[in-house]
Amino acid sequence: MxxxxxxxxxxxxxxxxxxxxxxxxxxxxxxxxxxxxxxxxxxxxxxxxxxxxxxxxYSVTPDQDYILDRHPVYSNIIIGAGFSGHGFKCSPEIGRILGDMAIGNPTAYALGSFSLSRFNSSNL
Incomplete structure (x- = not known):
């Protein structure tokens, strides 16, 4: 076990x-x-x-949740990070979300709580 x-x-x-x-x-x-x-x-x-x-x-974000977002300067870069410790079990859906973002399709979920902008330089 x-x-x-x-x-x-x-x-x-x-x-x-x-x-x-x-x-x-x-x-x-x-x-x-x-x-x-x-x-x-x-x-x-x-x-x-x-x-x-x-x-x-493994690394985690300060709030221990994922980042699913576009780079703030280079919109052609998709960021999927912070999965350590608990991301594997969600990988099929995260892959779908990141794939939709990459090809410009709308995602099935509101992703605001996973945005990079939720962090500021003082909590990174």
Whole structure:
């Protein structure tokens, strides 16, 4: 069974194997214990301690939602970003939306909440 924990300490992707600071290690240990406790509670018949663990690096937008928009200066550039952690399950529909945008068709959804303009330079 694969169980994912989509939180964690922030790291430098160029130094992903670097030893964590004491504070970050304490946070990671607490998160690990939270995960083991949840597995024991919700999946009582499986071994709660993983046999394999793997860290993933992914990026998310500040509000943890996608960006589906055109570039603010170059309208021929379509932006689809911020999918890490939860985008895969929505990829068929996102592909349709981005495809419609690319060929100039109207999209089936209002995309204002996914616009790049929802961010300003102070929250990027």
């Amino acid at each position: 694969k169980i994912c924990y989509h939180s964690g300490t922030e790291i430098d992707p160029d130094q992903r194997d670097k030893k964590l600071s004491n504070k970050d290690q304490t946070t990671a240990d607490t998160q690990w214990q939270t995960l083991v406790t949840a597995i024991k509670e919700y999946y009582p018949y499986i071994e709660p301690v993983p046999s394999v663990t793997e860290s993933c690096i």
